[in-house]
Amino acid sequence: MKTHILDEVQDKLIGKIGTPARDRFEYELQMDLIGQAINMPVRKENYTFVFIEKKPDNSISE
Numbered sequence: 001m002k003t004h005i006l007d008e009v010q011d012k013l014i015g016k017i018g019t020p021a022r023d024r025f026e027y028e029l030q031m032d033l034i035g036q037a038i039n040m041p042v043r044k045e046n047y048t049f050v051f052i053e054k055k056p057d058n059s060i061s062e
Helices: 008-011 020-045
Strands: none
Touching: none
16 A cells, blocks of 8 residues: 655645645644634533624614
8 A cells, every 4th residue: 555645635625835725724724623622622612603684774683
């Protein structure tokens, strides 16, 4: 069985470092990891969020 280095596989499948496709992949990966890091304690503590929307007449609705 042949083994591959992760960087080589990423270069082949996503693109080399510095290309727009690779930059977008890296950005989306970082955003996903940040989102997971934020949601981990939220899930652990079972927090609930209420989203409040401000209407054009400045009244508030949930």
